[in-house]
Amino acid sequence: EVELTSSERVGFHRYKFDKSVKTVYFNINLNKRNELIESRIFPKGNDKIEGSMVSKNWASARHLSFVAQFNSAILKMDKKSKFKNTDNIQAVTLTFDVSKTHELLVKVALSPVSEENALENMQKEIPHWDFDKTRKEAEAKWEKYLNRIQIEGGTEDQRTIFYTALYHTLIHPSVWQDVNGDYRGLDNKVYNSKTFTYHSIFSLWDTHRATHPLYTILCPEKVPDFINGFIDDFEKAGHLPVWNFSGNETWCMIGNHSIPVIADAYLKGIKGFDAEKALNAMIKTVNRDTLGLKAYREKGYIPADTEGESVSKTLEYAYDDYCIAIMAKAMKKDDIYKEFIKRSDNWKNIFNPKSGFFQAKINETFVEPFEPREVNHHFTEGNAWQYAFSVQHDIDGLIQMLGGKEQFEAKLDEFFNSESKTTGRDQVDITGLIGQYAHGNEPSHHIAYLYNYVGKPEKSQRLLRQIMDNFYKNAPDGLIGNEDCGQMSAWYVMSSMGFYSTNPCGEQLEEGRPVFANFQISSPFEFELKNTVLILTKDNIFDKTNTFNQRMHDEIVSNPYISKGTKLFKDKQQIELACADKNAEIYFTTDGSDPRLSVMKYTEPIEIKENKTIKFLAKHSTIYVDASKIASATFKKIVKDKIITLKNAPAPQYS
Numbered sequence: 001e002v003e004l005t006s007s008e009r010v011g012f013h014r015y016k017f018d019k020s021v022k023t024v025y026f027n028i029n030l031n032k033r034n035e036l037i038e039s040r041i042f043p044k045g046n047d048k049i050e051g052s053m054v055s056k057n058w059a060s061a062r063h064l065s066f067v068a069q070f071n072s073a074i075l076k077m078d079k080k081s082k083f084k085n086t087d088n089i090q091a092v093t094l095t096f097d098v099s100k101t102h103e104l105l106v107k108v109a110l111s112p113v114s115e116e117n118a119l120e121n122m123q124k125e126i127p128h129w130d131f132d133k134t135r136k137e138a139e140a141k142w143e144k145y146l147n148r149i150q151i152e153g154g155t156e157d158q159r160t161i162f163y164t165a166l167y168h169t170l171i172h173p174s175v176w177q178d179v180n181g182d183y184r185g186l187d188n189k190v191y192n193s194k195t196f197t198y199h200s201i202f203s204l205w206d207t208h209r210a211t212h213p214l215y216t217i218l219c220p221e222k223v224p225d226f227i228n229g230f231i232d233d234f235e236k237a238g239h240l241p242v243w244n245f246s247g248n249e250t251w252c253m254i255g256n257h258s259i260p261v262i263a264d265a266y267l268k269g270i271k272g273f274d275a276e277k278a279l280n281a282m283i284k285t286v287n288r289d290t291l292g293l294k295a296y297r298e299k300g301y302i303p304a305d306t307e308g309e310s311v312s313k314t315l316e317y318a319y320d321d322y323c324i325a326i327m328a329k330a331m332k333k334d335d336i337y338k339e340f341i342k343r344s345d346n347w348k349n350i351f352n353p354k355s356g357f358f359q360a361k362i363n364e365t366f367v368e369p370f371e372p373r374e375v376n377h378h379f380t381e382g383n384a385w386q387y388a389f390s391v392q393h394d395i396d397g398l399i400q401m402l403g404g405k406e407q408f409e410a411k412l413d414e415f416f417n418s419e420s421k422t423t424g425r426d427q428v429d430i431t432g433l434i435g436q437y438a439h440g441n442e443p444s445h446h447i448a449y450l451y452n453y454v455g456k457p458e459k460s461q462r463l464l465r466q467i468m469d470n471f472y473k474n475a476p477d478g479l480i481g482n483e484d485c486g487q488m489s490a491w492y493v494m495s496s497m498g499f500y501s502t503n504p505c506g507e508q509l510e511e512g513r514p515v516f517a518n519f520q521i522s523s524p525f526e527f528e529l530k531n532t533v534l535i536l537t538k539d540n541i542f543d544k545t546n547t548f549n550q551r552m553h554d555e556i557v558s559n560p561y562i563s564k565g566t567k568l569f570k571d572k573q574q575i576e577l578a579c580a581d582k583n584a585e586i587y588f589t590t591d592g593s594d595p596r597l598s599v600m601k602y603t604e605p606i607e608i609k610e611n612k613t614i615k616f617l618a619k620h621s622t623i624y625v626d627a628s629k630i631a632s633a634t635f636k637k638i639v640k641d642k643i644i645t646l647k648n649a650p651a652p653q654y655s
Helices: 115-125 131-146 156-169 211-218 223-237 258-267 275-286 293-299 310-330 334-350 395-401 405-417 447-454 457-471 487-497
Strands: 002-006 010-016 023-029 035-044 048-056 062-070 076-080 091-097 103-111 149-152 182-184 190-192 243-245 518-521 527-530 533-536 561-564 573-578 584-589 606-608 612-620 631-637
Touching: 002 131, 010 115, 010 131, 023 103, 048 115, 062 115, 103 115, 131 156, 149 156, 149 487, 156 487, 211 223, 211 258, 211 487, 223 258, 223 275, 258 275, 258 310, 275 310, 293 310, 293 334, 310 334, 334 395, 395 405, 395 447, 405 447, 447 457, 457 487, 573 584, 573 631, 606 612
Parallel strands: none
Antiparallel strands: 002 010, 010 103, 023 091, 035 048, 048 062, 062 103, 076 091, 149 518, 182 190, 527 533, 561 573, 573 606, 584 612, 612 631
């Protein structure tokens, strides 16, 4: 019989054996899953072993030290190593005599720093051998948080699903710091902090959407630790974390989504971190020149031939810019606000009014052929349908871009009622399909609520009940997709109570369809839900009457684009220009000069007969806003008699 429990940093094992068992073997193997760079295991007295390892897989250099203490003397230790260096021990088998006790207890303490720290963690957190005491203490810690939400009504299955979901949301982020304050920073050096607890395992691309907003309601006392850790990562590595795992930056997923987590906390009045430092870190992170950010700033979008997943990255960088803008506005930094609120409109530069979708662009031309169901490398774990509504910060602007509320509703109807089939490459994350909606992956999570924006909440409510009933089950395989560190469950926790953060850095909680007749949240902050608006009332922490989200939808003029014309041509061709903004006027040059100074207004197709670079921009003809970014397209004339024959059709999912 095996029983396992733990404190924050120490695992506690209890093994019970049949009375006929006299000798047992306990195996510790560090050479599992990850590539082992170095390792060591050695005895410490007759009842302890210590060890450490450095491995790489997802994390490039994962440091972990441990101490394992037994309640019985170790009779024998057999070592195993495939390395010539005998100090590099990968695994040991320990022999114990249990003929008298028929039981073996083991305490295993972990540390990201050293074996000495692991031992101190054990001595501070579980200095005794009372397994049941530790189990009860662990239960009490969990109950502290699980009891913060009390629900009434629903079926037994629904209540079990709810509290299982709540439990899932609270597993990560994880403490990655020893009891003495030591931790291993993002630069792989050891530091000490007495002012905050460093955490790791931040799946921010996923969790910024609902998990972290839930933390601000449920356990706001934890949020400053998370954000101070983000600032610490910036100071050590020069950027905010993207996907922090075991104190390593994995660069998994896209965007810089610690930014909405920080801004959301600040807007809700959560204290305990330096807002000036945080804002500075946010700005410097998005002003780097990596991962398409340079092109994004210069062109207002990311060209598909310069960076993979260009459409998704453009949309998510625009959202991060919005979060910087509203935090700056709250801090009364108007210049920063104006700069970044304009940048947040960059989503418009990849919108193709002809197709009604966000599309990849190469040479200022939307990539063809285009199939919105196709999963390809222009998108992150999705297709054009699943990213068609990824403008959480400006849904009203997207409605305008699509032609109004009727057209937006029709687009949603088509989305949810299309055939549940994708084309292109296989993507295991795309699960839980309702039409092209994929609840098993995060980009879809806000979309069922968008009927609220066109005055059709009943359509949202029908979908929400369908999702909650069909995609969350009281079963071992009860989730339709990857939990992703609590995001899948956080969606359910919020939605089953009847609200959701469609814009996770906004203040308006969208009304949904509650599963339960009543719920009560107890938190260190006092708050109330009033017309689905969250109001924190204690010490006047948060005032929902502010206007951070009130903004114009015409901060920029959309970039014009090439609507007809190919990069390579024979003889001559007609080049046509267009802009998603129907009121915009396009000015161009064909001699390489700056189109901002041009008097050549585009009114008819441009004929070219030789190599040519056309530079062009759009200006608004009815209201004053800044002109668009300068677009530049190059066309090359090829010799007539050159022929390329493709023996195989090119795979369209590759740019």
